[in-house]
Amino acid sequence: MMNTENHSAQTIPYRESSQPRVPWLQRKWMRTILYHGFVALTAIAMIYPILWLFGSSLKGSDEIWTNQAALIPDDIKFDNYSNGWKGFGSITFTTFYKNSFIYAGVGTLLTVSASAVVAYGFARVKFTGRQFWFGVMLLTLMLPIQVQIIPQYIMFNKLDWINTFYPLLLPRLGGQAFFIFMIVQFIRGIPNELDEAALIDGCGKIGIFFRIILPQLKPAIITAAIFSFYWTWEDFLTPLLYLNSPDLYTVSLALRTYSDPSGQTDWGAIFAMSSLSLVPVFVIFVVFQRYLVEGIATTGLKG
Template sequence: MRRSKMIRMFLFHLITLLFGYIMLYPLLWMFFSSFKDNSEIFLNAHELLPKRWLFKNYVDGWKGFAGYPFSVFFKNSFIVTVIGTIGAVISSAIVAYGFARCKFKGKGFWFGCMILTMLLPYQVVMIPQYIMFQKLGWVNSFKPLLVPAFLGQPFFIFLMIQFIRGIPNELDEAAKIDGCSKYSIFTRIILPLISPALITSAIFSFLWRWDDFLGPLLYLSKPELYTVSLGLRMFSDPTAVSNWGAAFAMATLSLVPSFIIFIFFQRYLVEGIVTTGLKG
């Protein structure tokens, strides 16, 4: 029995490592290709390790284009991602508290409308939004990417509603007896208790906004406003020879913030998803 259990455990770990390697192979290939020149990337694509390590790909990639170093693109991405994440989390928490704890006319109708917006693909609202932002004069600025974040995100609202509903109403009643208003209850009781949902929403928002390509592509046409995703696209030049080694080098660096966020906040992410909807 003991031997059979050890064999099953060995096979389980072996298969897990095999599938993990298959899933990570594209990232490993990109990382090692960032140290190769163009000829080695395409002629020896089947070989993972480079024959000659070219660290200058990172130097060339960081120089950027047309006088704009890649640090500019990283700075723009951090501005859009951090401010947008803060706005999305705060606004979603406020809206979720209203749906979960406050009574108002048409609550069920508006909640249904909010859920329906989760079913709409972005392509449906893309053109109307662009026309609206163009008439407001917001094109070629960060406003189209930041202002909507401060109006709440349906997925985060729904996630936080489940957490708030799991908090006993007796805590609200006790706070009211002590003289707390709805705003005090929200800031002093609700927010600390839904911290797993807040952190989970912040992680998702950061990853989605950092990886976003379509939004910046629609609204930004000035190189000084480009985010990392648009900066990576500039490496592909159909009229000249593209420096794919530098492109892979900058693509590797672009994964570092997401990797750090996931490593340090992984347990909060798992806790936030697992405990969603559990009643207190």
């Protein structure tokens, strides 16, 4: 209820008839305060656990469990970060970050660009077998990865690709079903008139894709990039299976190698490195989400 009110207040010019009857709610500043009050409180509740994680990463090893509930440590220490960064052996987190950036960066680039191209094919070109292949693509999403691990491993092992980035990156050349489906849905939300106008102007399917569809897909592509980066960044299973030597480990995989239920664990370092590993994902989000704000509706349409 309240959502729609606030939403409409922002996107359309004021009109008496669309406003609630409660007098004080008609004041714009009142509504602004209500909005910020409500959203900010919810937002704080949402990020509380993350603040706790960050707070714990600044606690000394004696304080982590004894002063568990506290958000702000009694005694702020940055040792956890320097200790954690050391990694293990002579391999530091510098290496893990480099590997993660390769995997997530290149992986995202491949995934998103391939997905957009493939999605256009499914959404706007009527070829024989379209529905069949689209169905097959959806089916690939429904088979748990756990039962595909072994055959996949044997296959990549036969290709002699173990301990390289090939098994991680090459399958991405085809995009990923989730993003293809998502972009298909967005393309189908774009009016056909635009295509047809372009057709009259002499554009082919390929021309329409690059000149009409692609610019309109900006929100979808940015969304896909944010997710793809994050999902690749946090993926530990593929690196676990295919990257053997620690100098190829990614951040998410390295983080998992630290804890053993029966052994000594440097929790401060784990919390510190876990907090730090959120930073790239978060930066990507903050940078990209700016483009979500100026969405399609305001950029206007060009025929």
